[in-house]
Every structure is written in structure tokens, then in C-alpha cells.
Amino acid sequence: MKISELFSYLNDDRVRRIIAQVSLAGFVVFCFWWLITNTSQNLDQLNKTIGFDFLFQNAGFQIAPTLGTWLFSYEVGSSTYWDIYLIGIINTLLIAVLGIFAATIIGFLIGIMRLSNNLIFRSFATVYIEVLRNIPLLLQLFFWYFTVLRSLPDKRGKIDLIPGAISVNLEGLFLPYPIWHSGAGFAGIVLLVATIATMFMRRKSKNRQLLTGHPLPIWRITATIFAAAILMILVSVGIPMEWSQPTFIETGSVIKRGFDKTTAILVIPEMLAVWFALTLYTAAFIAENVRSGILAVSKGQAEAASSLGLSSGQTLRLVVIPQALRVIVPPLTSQYLNLTKNSSLAVAIAYPELVSIFAGTAMNQVGKEIEMFFMMMMVYLTFSLLTSAFMNWFNHRSKLAER
Amino acid sequence: MKKFLTLVVSAGVVSAGAMMIAGVAQAATLDDVNARGYLQCGVSQGLPGFSNADDNGNWTGIDVDLCRGVAAAIFGDANKVRFTPLSAKQRFTALSSGEIDILSRNTTWTMTRDTQLGLNFAGVNYYDGQGLMVPSGLGITSVSELDGANICTNTGTTTELNITDYFRANNMSFELIAFEKADEVVAAYDAGRCDVYTTDRSGLAAQRTKLTNPDAHVVLPEILTKVPLGPVVRQGDDQWFNIVRWSLNAMINAEELGVTQANVGSMMGSNNPSIARLLGDEGNFGEELGLGNDWAANIIKAVGNYGESYDKHITPLGLARGVNALWNEGGILYAAPIR
Numbered sequence: 001m002k003i004s005e006l007f008s009y010l011n012d013d014r015v016r017r018i019i020a021q022v023s024l025a026g027f028v029v030f031c032f033w034w035l036i037t038n039t040s041q042n043l044d045q046l047n048k049t050i051g052f053d054f055l056f057q058n059a060g061f062q063i064a065p066t067l068g069t070w071l072f073s074y075e076v077g078s079s080t081y082w083d084i085y086l087i088g089i090i091n092t093l094l095i096a097v098l099g100i101f102a103a104t105i106i107g108f109l110i111g112i113m114r115l116s117n118n119l120i121f122r123s124f125a126t127v128y129i130e131v132l133r134n135i136p137l138l139l140q141l142f143f144w145y146f147t148v149l150r151s152l153p154d155k156r157g158k159i160d161l162i163p164g165a166i167s168v169n170l171e172g173l174f175l176p177y178p179i180w181h182s183g184a185g186f187a188g189i190v191l192l193v194a195t196i197a198t199m200f201m202r203r204k205s206k207n208r209q210l211l212t213g214h215p216l217p218i219w220r221i222t223a224t225i226f227a228a229a230i231l232m233i234l235v236s237v238g239i240p241m242e243w244s245q246p247t248f249i250e251t252g253s254v255i256k257r258g259f260d261k262t263t264a265i266l267v268i269p270e271m272l273a274v275w276f277a278l279t280l281y282t283a284a285f286i287a288e289n290v291r292s293g294i295l296a297v298s299k300g301q302a303e304a305a306s307s308l309g310l311s312s313g314q315t316l317r318l319v320v321i322p323q324a325l326r327v328i329v330p331p332l333t334s335q336y337l338n339l340t341k342n343s344s345l346a347v348a349i350a351y352p353e354l355v356s357i358f359a360g361t362a363m364n365q366v367g368k369e370i371e372m373f374f375m376m377m378m379v380y381l382t383f384s385l386l387t388s389a390f391m392n393w394f395n396h397r398s399k400l401a402e403r
Numbered sequence: 404m405k406k407f408l409t410l411v412v413s414a415g416v417v418s419a420g421a422m423m424i425a426g427v428a429q430a431a432t433l434d435d436v437n438a439r440g441y442l443q444c445g446v447s448q449g450l451p452g453f454s455n456a457d458d459n460g461n462w463t464g465i466d467v468d469l470c471r472g473v474a475a476a477i478f479g480d481a482n483k484v485r486f487t488p489l490s491a492k493q494r495f496t497a498l499s500s501g502e503i504d505i506l507s508r509n510t511t512w513t514m515t516r517d518t519q520l521g522l523n524f525a526g527v528n529y530y531d532g533q534g535l536m537v538p539s540g541l542g543i544t545s546v547s548e549l550d551g552a553n554i555c556t557n558t559g560t561t562t563e564l565n566i567t568d569y570f571r572a573n574n575m576s577f578e579l580i581a582f583e584k585a586d587e588v589v590a591a592y593d594a595g596r597c598d599v600y601t602t603d604r605s606g607l608a609a610q611r612t613k614l615t616n617p618d619a620h621v622v623l624p625e626i627l628t629k630v631p632l633g634p635v636v637r638q639g640d641d642q643w644f645n646i647v648r649w650s651l652n653a654m655i656n657a658e659e660l661g662v663t664q665a666n667v668g669s670m671m672g673s674n675n676p677s678i679a680r681l682l683g684d685e686g687n688f689g690e691e692l693g694l695g696n697d698w699a700a701n702i703i704k705a706v707g708n709y710g711e712s713y714d715k716h717i718t719p720l721g722l723a724r725g726v727n728a729l730w731n732e733g734g735i736l737y738a739a740p741i742r
Binding site for chain 2: 043044045046047048060061062063064065076077142146149150154155170171253254255256268269270347348349350352356357359360361363364365366367369
């Protein structure tokens with residue numbers, strides 16, 4: 001083969017593509033090979049092994065009471081590291097769901113306030129956004145935690161929010177829990193049927209509005225259905241539930257004074273602080289998304305709506321927001337993902353979420369860094385992918401139907 | 404092609420992530436340290452007496468002195484060391500991944516850490532015990548009155564396990580609130596979130612100074628468990644392990660032999676064979692470690708002997724030598740001889 005032939009061969013687009021692909025594939029294989037041999041060599045040197053047996057060992061440490069410890073009835077001595085993993089997931093998930101819920105509501109309110117014609121609303125929203133968005137989340141976390149702590153009485157005192165039911169002190173927020181009586185199942189079924197019936201009527205009302213322009217009097221229908229359902233429950237089974245009475249102990253051992261934890265739901269202050277901080281911080285970003293979404297809807301739309309006689313509330317609800325959503329939803333998804341991932345900062349103030357108890361306490365006891373980080377990455381990856389999938393579905397639903 | 408590229412990029416990202424964990428294949432630590440020109444030492448995020456940074460960023464404490472001693476033994480210069488403040492939770496990962504050469508961070512020596520975590524404890528530089536502190540206003544005088552208590556401590560420590568063991572063994576209930584950093588533990592305890600603050604007794608003495616009103620708190624008389632604190636190295640490098648172990652032993656032996664920072668120069672050429680071996684006048688102990696024969700002399704010149712280091716850093720906390728005195732002075736400090 002002559003040199004010139006070789007060059008023309010190398011200049012062939014197809015050949016170049018194959019060379020590029022093969023060398024890339026080779027590089028990737030090399031990376032993995034290097035990684036695996038190097039890791040196993042290093043682990044050998046440290047006399048460590050890879051394996052997941054540790055998950056079945058007993059975890060010998062106590063965890064602060066949270067939804068996770070309650071769900072899996074965590075008990076030192078019988079609970080394993082696998083339980084720790086699940087508790088961490090539940091606690092992370094809990095804070096993510098509560099945070100997303102509250103941040104969405106506050107974010108929408110602030111975002112709309114920011115565009116309000118009312119000077120006070122508008123300035124409040126601007127200050128809120130600029131302050132919260134520009135202070136690091138970790139500092140806000142500490143601020144909320146220590147503000148909450150410093151402003152409350154210790155566990156031997158209390159502040160009643162609703163006397164006899166909801167109180168708060170340094171141990172946390174004490175809420176009554178429902179105690180169900182027989183007949184609660186029946187009541188549940190009746191309420192479920194009533195809900196399905198209203199949903200059915202709403203759909204029917206909508207269809208009728210599309211066909212004739214006249215909706216059904218839907219609020220009156222809903223009220224009637226629920227009034228009937230509640231009457232039916234009261235007549236047949238009475239009130240099938242009551243609230244627990246949180247008991248406050250003021251005598252006896254100084255350590256045991258305070259609320260009897262078996263008589264109330266305890267929400268620890270660490271969790272409240274994480275929730276406040278994540279919610280308020282993320283809400284500032286969501287508010288900006290909402291604002292940009294609303295501004296993206298052309299002014300003519302709102303003007304047309306008001307010339308049709310829609311009130312400003314109706315204009316916002318029926319015309320502007322549905323169109324704004326297609327701009328709001330994609331960045332909203334990344335805010336949700338941020339919130340979920342930011343929840344890992346909670347370790348700083350002792351909220352027992354995944355990073356705190358699994359990568360923190362548990363990893364220090366068993367030292368399986370690679371396995372445990374892998375397990376944690378999978379959790380966050382799964383959360384994020386599920387959130388994305390849901391939001392993509394929602395985005396698909398809310399985007400403009402293009403004809 | 405687009406899919407393939409995506410695959411390649413994602414594979415690259417995954418491998419990059421995993422590489423951080425895997426680290427680079429480790430050569431002999433001493434060679435790495437020599438090539439780098441300084442020692443990397445993991446310390447606490449601020450524990451007076453053990454490792455604490457002042458306003459100018461100068462680290463002091465007995466854990467810090469140990470690292471400075473090792474640096475002096477290697478380079479003849481106690482300043483060729485960089486300190487990495489680590490939380491209890493991060494410390495072992497930092498050591499296994501090679502981010503630091505020595506972990507000298509008031510770390511408790513336990514069997515799990517020796518076996519499961521792939522670490523080696525080079526000795527004990529402080530014999531401690533786990534203690535409990537309560538506000539004196541509560542009128543508590545003994546651990547047995549603590550049934551139902553809220554207890555604050557650090558996450559990723561043996562303290563968490565010990566307190567759990569103790570309360571379980573005595574059939575007492577409690578809630579544990581575990582923070583990542585000691586400063587937050589102190590702040591939460593100070594705010595009244597917990598009835599009890601538990602950690603090593605030396606830690607209680609040190610952290611107490613950070614409370615709003617240090618005198619309004621008492622340390623209970625009971626010692627829950629023994630807590631031997633010492634420097635840690637990675638498994639698999641015996642030479643490095645020996646350097647750290649014998650740097651500590653040299654400091655303890657120097658106290659026993661009466662060699663101090665002030666008199667180490669005049670002790671050179673001593674006719675006491677133990678001192679002559681320690682200071683490198685006799686034998687080639689330093690060379691056998693891979694260092695110069697004046698290794699121990701350099702340590703003592705730089706940071707003094709164990710007793711001097713203790714008096715400088717721990718005594719101001721109000722902690723007497725106690726069990727940390729030399730074996731021939733009523734304590735249990737007993738270093739193997741240099742011979």
C-alpha cells in the first residue's frame with residue numbers, strides 16, 4: 001500500500017468514525033479496568049473486603065424518634081444496618097415530600113405577590129426572594145434551628161398552641177393522634193364514595209359547560225353530597241374517632257418531667273428546622289420561576305380575559321396560570337430535585353436522614369465506604385428519576401395543545 | 404451515536420465519582436511524604452488541649468504535637484505539616500482514601516476499627532473515659548437518675564455506642580440526638596435541647612469552656628467506659644506504622660529519661676546508654692526506620708517530651724495527669740524501650 005492510499009483511507013469519513021468509536025470504547029474499558037484493579041488493590045492493602053454482609057449486623061446505637069424509627073419499630077439490639085438504611089430513606093423522603101409541598105405553595109404565593117399591583121405585597125416578595133436566595137442554605141438551617149431552640153422553654157415547660165391538644169417545647173412539637181373506634185372503616189368508605197361522586201359531578205359539569213356554556217352549580221352539589229355523607233355516618237355510627245390527650249407530667253423525677261411521649265405524636269425540633277429552612281429557601285427560587293412563567297404569558301391574554309368580563313382572580317386562575325405552567329414546570333422540576341438533595345445538609349443539625357445515620361454513624365461502625373456510598377447514590381438517583389418522570393408527565397399534560 | 408456518546412459521558416462521570424473513593428494506588432507513605440515535602444495530618448475541628456486552631460490559624464494541642472513530632476522526625480522541621488480539620492464522621496474515610504497520612508484526632512482505639520475499618524492504631528497518647536455532664540440546676544448526682552433523659556453527642560463516635568450500651572444494660576430509656584460537629588452539640592446542649600452532654604471526659608472539660616455559664620454544669624462522677632485515644636494510620640504500610648508508633652514512644656521515653664526540650668542539646672553525648680540510643684549517639688535506630696539517626700532528638704527539640712506537651716496543653720484544662728502519668732509515677736503510661 002502506498003502512503004497516499006493510506007492517507008486517503010484515513011480521510012474516509014466512515015473509517016474515522018470507526019476509529020473514534022473504537023478508541024473511545026477502549027478508553028472507557030481502560031477506565032473501568034483501572035478503577036476496579038486499583039480499588040481492589042487498595043482494599044487488599046487495607047485488608048478490607050467488598051460485600052454486603054454488614055447489612056445484617058445489629059446496629060448498636062440509638063436514633064432520635066422520627067417517622068422512620070416509628071414505621072420500622074427501631075430497637076437497639078434487634079434492628080440491623082438494613083433497618084438503618086430504610087429509616088434513613090423514609091426520613092429523607094418525608095422531608096423531601098413535606099418540603100416540596102410547602103415550597104410549592106409558598107413559592108407560588110410569593111411569585112404572584114411579586115407581580116402584584118399592591119406596593120406592600122410586591123416589596124415584601126422582592127425582599128423575601130433577594131434575602132433568602134442569597135444566604136447559604138446551611139446558615140439558614142442553623143438560624144432556624146437555633147432560633148427555634150433559643151425561643152422555646154425546656155422540656156419541663158411548654159407553650160400551648162391549642163390548650164390540651166397542641167403544645168411545643170424544646171423536645172419538639174406535640175400533636176394529638178387519632179384513636180379510631182369501630183365504625184371508622186364504614187365512615188371511611190362513605191367519605192370515599194362521596195369524594196368519587198363529587199369528582200364524577202365535576203366532570204359532568206365541565207362537559208356540560210363545554211356543550212352548553214352553562215356549568216352545574218358545582219359547589220352546592222358538593223356541599224349537599226358531603227352533608228348527606230356526614231349525616232349518614234353520624235346517624236349510623238356516631239363519631240367514630242377521638243383525639244389522644246397529650247399528658248404533661250409535672251412531678252416526680254426531674255428527668256422524666258415533660259410530655260408523656262406515648263400520649264402524643266412528637267415532631268422533633270431538628271425536623272421542623274430542616275423543613276422550615278428547605279421550604280423557605282426553595283420557595284424563593286420557585287417564586288422566581290413562577291414570576292418568569294407569568295411574565296412569559298403575553299399581556300394581551302389577560303386583557304382579552306378581562307374584556308370578556310373575567311375577574312382578576314379568574315383571569316389568573318383560568319387564563320394566565322395554565323399558560324404559565326408550561327414555562328414554570330421544567331425549572332420547577334430541578335428545584336424539587338435540589339430540595340431533595342439539599343436535605344442531606346440536615347446532618348449538621350442532627351436530623352436523622354440517610355446521610356446522617358447511614359453514611360455517618362453506620363459507616364463509622366462498619367467502614368464499608370464503597371458499598372454504602374453506592375447504596376446511597378442509588379437512593380438519590382431513584383428519587384430524582386422518579387420526580388423527573390412525574391414532572392415530565394405533568395409537563396406533558398400542562399403544555400399547550402398545538403394544532 | 405448520540406446514545407453512545409451519552410453512554411460514554413455517563414460512564415465517565417460514574418468512573419470519576421468512583422475514582423474519588425478508590426484513590427490512587429498507594430506507594431510507601433514515607434516516600435510520598437518525602438516527595439511531597441510535608442506531612443498531612445488529620446485533626447479535630449477544634450478541641451482545646453488536643454487540636455485547636457488559634458486566631459492566626461496556628462494549631463496547638465497534644466494531638467497536634469504528635470504530628471509536629473513526626474514531621475520533625477522526617478524532615479527535622481516541625482512546621483512541615485499541614486492540618487486537615489475533620490469531623491468524626493469524615494475522619495476514617497479521609498485516612499483510607501489517602502487524603503491524610505496520620506489521623507491524630509482524639510480517636511478511640513477499638514477492635515472493630517483495627518479489623519473492619521482497615522486501620523492501625525499506633526499507640527495511646529491519652530487514656531480517657533466517657534463522662535456525662537448535666538446542668539447543675541437539675542440536681543442530678545448520678546447516672547442512675549438519668550432514666551428518660553435526652554442526650555446530645557457527636558455522630559460517628561464510639562460515644563454513641565457506649566451510651567446506648569450503658570442505658571440498655573441498666574434498662575433505662577433515653578433519646579440520643581447526634582450532631583455532626585462538636586460546636587453544634589455544645590450549642591444545642593447550652594440551649595437546653597438535652598439534659599445530658601456525653602463525650603470523653605477530657606472533651607467535656609474542653610468543651611465546657613465554650614458554654615455560656617461553665618460553672619452551672621457538673622460532670623457526673625461515673626466513668627462509663629475506658630476510652631484509649633491515639634494516632635491512627637492505614638493498614639498495609641508497616642514502615643509508616645513504625646515511624647508513628649516510635650515517634651510517640653520516643654516522646655514518652657524522653658520524659659522517663661528526663662530529656663526535655665531545654666536540655667536535649669546538652670544531653671547529646673550522655674553516657675547513659677538509654678539516652679544515647681534515644682538521641683542517636685549509639686546504634687542506628689533512625690536509619691532502621693528510614694529516617695536520620697537524630698530523629699528522636701529532632702522530635703524533642705521541636706515539641707518536647709510527652710510530659711512537657713501534656714503540661715502545656717492538657718493541664719490548663721484542669722485535668723491532672725492521673726492514669727496518664729508514667730508507669731513509675733503511679734500512671735499506666737509505659738512505652739517499649741528503644742534498644
